[in-house]
Amino acid sequence: MHMRFILFLTTFLFLFSCEVINTEEDIPSTITIESIEVDGNHSSKITDAWVYIDNEFHGVFPLPSNFPVLKTGEQEIIIEAGIKKNGISSSRENYPFFTSYEVNTELLENKYTSFSPTVSYSLTNFPYNENFEGVGTSLSVVSDSSNHTIEKVYDSSNNNYGNYFAKSVISGEFGELFECNTPDFDLPKDQVVYLEMDYKCNAPIIVGIYANGSSEIDKNTIIYLNEKEEWNKIYISLTEIIYNYNDANDYKLFFAIPRDTTVAQNEMYLDNIRLLYEE
Numbered sequence: 001m002h003m004r005f006i007l008f009l010t011t012f013l014f015l016f017s018c019e020v021i022n023t024e025e026d027i028p029s030t031i032t033i034e035s036i037e038v039d040g041n042h043s044s045k046i047t048d049a050w051v052y053i054d055n056e057f058h059g060v061f062p063l064p065s066n067f068p069v070l071k072t073g074e075q076e077i078i079i080e081a082g083i084k085k086n087g088i089s090s091s092r093e094n095y096p097f098f099t100s101y102e103v104n105t106e107l108l109e110n111k112y113t114s115f116s117p118t119v120s121y122s123l124t125n126f127p128y129n130e131n132f133e134g135v136g137t138s139l140s141v142v143s144d145s146s147n148h149t150i151e152k153v154y155d156s157s158n159n160n161y162g163n164y165f166a167k168s169v170i171s172g173e174f175g176e177l178f179e180c181n182t183p184d185f186d187l188p189k190d191q192v193v194y195l196e197m198d199y200k201c202n203a204p205i206i207v208g209i210y211a212n213g214s215s216e217i218d219k220n221t222i223i224y225l226n227e228k229e230e231w232n233k234i235y236i237s238l239t240e241i242i243y244n245y246n247d248a249n250d251y252k253l254f255f256a257i258p259r260d261t262t263v264a265q266n267e268m269y270l271d272n273i274r275l276l277y278e279e
Contacts, residue, residue: 028068029107032114035063036081038098039120043160043198043272045233048082049117050094060092072107079117083235086223095235096192097122097276128185128275132164139166139180139270142254147172150180153269161198161231161271170257171265178266181254182273184212189246191277193238195253198271200228203260205268207236210252211245218245219254231271238275 031051038044049065051058054075060082061067069075079101085091101117130138132152141150148170156163170178187193199205205225211218223236242251253273257266 027109028070029072029109030066030068030112031077031107032066032112033061033063033079034114034116036079036101036117036119038081039118041159041162042121043231043233045083045235046081046095046119047084048092048094050080050082052078052080066112069107072109074104074106076102076104077115078102079115081117081119085235085237087225087234087236097194123276123278126274126276127279128182128273130182130273131162132166132271133162137166138183139255140183142179142181143170144177147176148178148257165198165269165271168255168257168268168270169265170259172259174259174261176259178257178259178268179254180256181210182252184250184252185275186250187238187242187275188277189242191239193242193275193277195236195238196233196272196274196276197236198231198233199225200231200269201225201257202229202267203227203263204258206254206256206258208254208256209238209241210254211241211248212250212252213245213248218248220245231269 033049036046036049047063049061049063051061053069053071058069059067080094081098082092083095085093098119099122101119103115105113107113137152148168150166150168152164153167154164155161168178168180170176204227206221207223207225208219208221211220220241222241225234255268255270257268260266
């Protein structure tokens with residue numbers, strides 16, 4: 001009996017081990033996305049790919065990225081462009097003003113499939129678009145400093161930034177402020193509203209908003225932007241602050257330089273200032 005039990009146990013373990021070895025395991029396919037481009041001469045800062053496979057959300061992947069996919073065979077792939085809302089890494093979202101990239105392709109086991117998506121703006125036009133390419137500028141200067149300048153600078157080295165940008169300089173005493181602002185806008189209070197802009201600066205600058213009510217005007221800082229030596233793109237959500245001031249008649253944006261005397265002069269460079277919302 002003892003030998004018979006040992007023989008049975010040995011046979012069982014052998015069969016079990018064969019079953020484990022022969023079990024078919026899912027061999028994943030791998031998708032590679034290096035970057036997502038925007039169609040046309042537009043600056044952009046797309047940081048993530050939001051991926052859907054066969055109508056199911058697969059995940060958010062920082063670019064460039066490789067990620068496994070267990071599904072194989074012919075699949076519908078949808079890729080959406082993701083940004084950092086207000087430049088904050090923890091606030092990532094698929095940008096609502098870009099189209100999605102859609103493709104049907106065959107995913108193969110243990111094979112890499114690469115995509116180079118291109119998206120476009122979903123808006124036919126921008127409700128406000130100051131790229132400094134026209135005559136003059138729509139920005140008005142409001143400043144308590146006499147030691148300031150604002151000028152358009154010609155630079156055709158990068159098509160994504162056009163031929164001109166605005167340069168503002170302030171060189172007065174501590175406590176002085178340079179400010180320029182946009183025209184008034186009647187912004188929607190029940191839609192997603194974004195401000196896009198390219199900027200660089202040698203000390204922190206301020207982006208803010210005026211909410212013009214019937215009896216008073218509220219001025220609020222939206223975001224402080226830290227020093228950037230190279231051009232940087234930022235996507236700033238205005239939806240929340242418009243909601244907080246939804247009784248305002250209209251709004252306008254401002255861009256300000258608080259004087260920092262640790263530098264000889266404060267410098268702010270602006271380009272491609274855009275408001276985006278569905279009209």
